[in-house]
Amino acid sequence: MQIDLDLLFTWGAIAKEYKKGEVIFNENETANFYYQIVDGNVKMINSNDEGKEFTQGYFNSGDSFGEPPLFINETYPSIAIAFQESKIIKLSKEKFLKILDEYPNIQKQFLELMCKRIHSKAKSTTAIINQKPEFRIIAFLKAHKKVNSDKKEIVPFTRQEIANFTGLRVETVIRVFAKMSASNKVEIINHKIYY
Amino acid sequence: MQIDLDLLFTWGAIAKEYKKGEVIFNENETANFYYQIVDGNVKMINSNDEGKEFTQGYFNSGDSFGEPPLFINETYPSIAIAFQESKIIKLSKEKFLKILDEYPNIQKQFLELMCKRIHSKAKSTTAIINQKPEFRIIAFLKAHKKVNSDKKEIVPFTRQEIANFTGLRVETVIRVFAKMSASNKVEIINHKIYY
């Protein structure tokens, strides 16, 4: 889902550059802007007391993120961080909500987007609860596979990232992949994972 | 969120009675209806191979449920079961989508509802990942506390239900509550939990 860039700029949006690792918004902060990535990518995470990280989601060029709190007067449940150097469009909450009022079609697309998010969150939560690390990891791999072909593709995530997504530890992820490789569920060539 | 009953009936909705434990829709089933509870309540769950249950959510009188797949052409990610004898309104997907088109205000309310769901799912997933059973349970208690008073209220869930929600086992839940009672984080009077 993305709103047309020209439209955004017409309504007074500005583009901002974020450095790698820069915080875009913080947990518990009030939501004042609509964000849409022009170029780069963003991760949303939570970290607990001991510094363990949990990744809520990755967002790439063209994606918007952090919308839900705009609609319901809630603070952000997670931190958003630029994962690489990124160019991101910001539009004030008021203007954003006005756009939705003016263009019912855009509103509908957002409704659909939110439904997709709920659906995928329901699936991933189920996978996480299901305990078995291998199960969690396979669910992650399936969810993030671009094409649905049978052909194995390289997995563009580090083991640490997969750990953060699945709520496991790096070492566990590594050991599970070793087992999965032995049973031909994935291929590992030169440390790179193919699924 | 609920659509006005008269409006629903005008559009051809019918009310159906479900017995306690009756399945309303199944996992992986195609979504053909909009459901709204008139009376009773419904739980959405997933169970894994070993029969362990995970509760995605409870829904009560006035709530609608199972909407996301209607918008995105996906199957249901979970099972919906009547938790008590319940009276539930069904409206065909086509008619439901037409209502949303005709009444932008209703569509907007659904958008807000979906945002609330995402928000609370983000919060509960974070709590679950956070590992520590006590942490998970406290998050559950907080999320389900009706009033936000300091006064302790009775917790209207069985330990099994809390276990299913938090992804823990009953015995673990019991032992954690025993500890929490000792440290005055909850009160337990006659097996009933107050938080």
Added chain:
DNA sequence: CGGTTCCTTGAGGATGATCAACGAGGGTGG
């Protein structure tokens, strides 16, 4: 090259799951 960042392996320990058995309460029908 030299420094990051990422990956790997092993040993040991903590913790929640599992299994099994029993207790307690509440409702129902004879």
Added chain:
DNA sequence: CCACCCTCGTTGATCATCCTCAAGGAACCG
């Protein structure tokens, strides 16, 4: 009214699993 049943709560013992900690090794990039 009480005997029974059914659901819910409780407890202890044992086990499997993943986390932790520690120490290196490999790959990649300027």
